[in-house]
Amino acid sequence: MKLKDRVAKDRVAIVTGAGSGIGRGIAERFAREGASVVIADVQAEAAKNAAENIGPQAMSCEVDVSSSANVRSMVDQTAARFKKIDILVNNAGRTYQSPVIEMPEEAWDDIIAVNLRGSFLCAKYAGREIIKSECGRIINIVTLPVGVSLAGAYCASKMGLMALTQTLMHEMAPYSVTANAVCPGEIHTPLFHKAMKMKAQCTGTTPEGIMSQLGAGVPLGRPGQPEDVANVVNFLASDEASYVTGALYPVSGGLFGHSIGSGVKTKS
Numbered sequence: 001m002k003l004k005d006r007v008a009k010d011r012v013a014i015v016t017g018a019g020s021g022i023g024r025g026i027a028e029r030f031a032r033e034g035a036s037v038v039i040a041d042v043q044a045e046a047a048k049n050a051a052e053n054i055g056p057q058a059m060s061c062e063v064d065v066s067s068s069a070n071v072r073s074m075v076d077q078t079a080a081r082f083k084k085i086d087i088l089v090n091n092a093g094r095t096y097q098s099p100v101i102e103m104p105e106e107a108w109d110d111i112i113a114v115n116l117r118g119s120f121l122c123a124k125y126a127g128r129e130i131i132k133s134e135c136g137r138i139i140n141i142v143t144l145p146v147g148v149s150l151a152g153a154y155c156a157s158k159m160g161l162m163a164l165t166q167t168l169m170h171e172m173a174p175y176s177v178t179a180n181a182v183c184p185g186e187i188h189t190p191l192f193h194k195a196m197k198m199k200a201q202c203t204g205t206t207p208e209g210i211m212s213q214l215g216a217g218v219p220l221g222r223p224g225q226p227e228d229v230a231n232v233v234n235f236l237a238s239d240e241a242s243y244v245t246g247a248l249y250p251v252s253g254g255l256f257g258h259s260i261g262s263g264v265k266t267k268s
Contacts (some may be wrong), residue, residue, distance in 0.1 A: 009033075010034075011035045011135060012037075012078065012083075013027070013037050013038065013086065014037075014038040014085060015027045015038065015039065016041070016091050016118070017040070018037075018039040018047065018050060019043045019047045019049070019050050020190050021190055021191055022141060022184060022187060022189055022226045023089070023092070024050050024226065025225070025227050025229060025230040026226070026229065027050065028230070029231070029233070030087075030234065031054045031055070033234060035057070035237075036059075036082050037054065037058045038058075038060075038061055038074070038077075038078050038081075038082075039051045039060045040063045040065075040092070041060075041061075041062070041092070042065075044062035048060045059077070059078070059081055061074050065092045065119070065121060066114050066117050068125075071126075072125050075126050075128075078129075084133060085129040087137045087138075087237050088126045088130060089139045090118070090122050090123065090139070090141060090161070092115075092118055093115050094115060094154075095151065095194065095195045096108075096110075096153055096198065097151060097195055097199045097201075098198075098202060099150060099202070100152045103153060111154055116161055116164070119140055119161050127172070130175075131172065133177070134176075136175060137180075137241075138168055138172065138177065138178070139180055139182060139233055140164070140180070141184065142159075142165070142182065142183050143184065144183050144185055144256055145183060145248060146256060150203075151195070151199075165179050166246045169245045170246075173245065178241065178242070179246065180241075180246065180247045180248075181247070181248045182229060182236070182249045183248055183250045184229050185224060185251065185252025185253055185256075186218055186255055187223070187226060187228065188225060189226060218252070218253040219253060219255070220254055223253075224252070
C-alpha cells in the first residue's frame, strides 16, 4: 500500500465533543482532508452549527457519551449514513476544579462518566465497526501524563483513558487497527477557560492571573490552539502512522504539568 500524508478521501470519522474547541478543530481538519465526519456532541445546536459550517460531508449527532443507548444510536446513525466507520476520536470531556477533600461526589462521578466511561462506550460500539476497516484508527484525547492540583477527577479520568488506550493497542492489533492518545497542554478552548475560572475561584485570584502563571511555564511562549492538536490527530489518522500504536503524543509547547493552586490551604 502506498503511504499518504492525508486522511483518505473516503474515510469516515466520528469525533465526540466536536461542537466546539479541540473536537471541532479536529473535525474541520478531517473534512479539509476529504473525510466524512460525524460531529457528535451533547450540545445539539453546537453540533448542528459545526456540521453546517463544514458542509454536506458532515453529519451532526446529539449524543451523551456516558449513555450506552446514545452511543449505540450514534454508531447506528453513522453506519446508516456513511456505510462504515474508519476513525474514532474520543474527545468529549468535562472538568471540575476543586481540592480532592472538597470535591462533590456527584461532580467526580460526572467527570468519570463522560471522560472515561464515555470513551469506553464509544470504543466498545464504534470499535465493532472500525475492526472491519482497512485503515482503522482510535485516537483518544487525554491530557499531560501528570497529576495537576485542583483537577483530581479530570486527571484521574484521563490517566485511566491512557491505560485504556494501551489496552486497545493490544486488542485491536489483530485487526490492524491502531490506538493512540494525544496529550494537549494549554489549549485555548471553552473547556480550558471554564477550568481557569474555577481554578481562580479556588485559589482566590483571577483567571487572567492563572493563565499568566500557566503561560510562563510554556517553553515555546504561546498558548496552543485547537489546530495544533488537530495537526497531530490528523497524522495519527493517516497512512503515515500505520505503524504507530499505543503512543502518547504531547501537544503542549513544552509544558509538562504545573502546580498552580497546590499551595492553597483548603476550607475543610
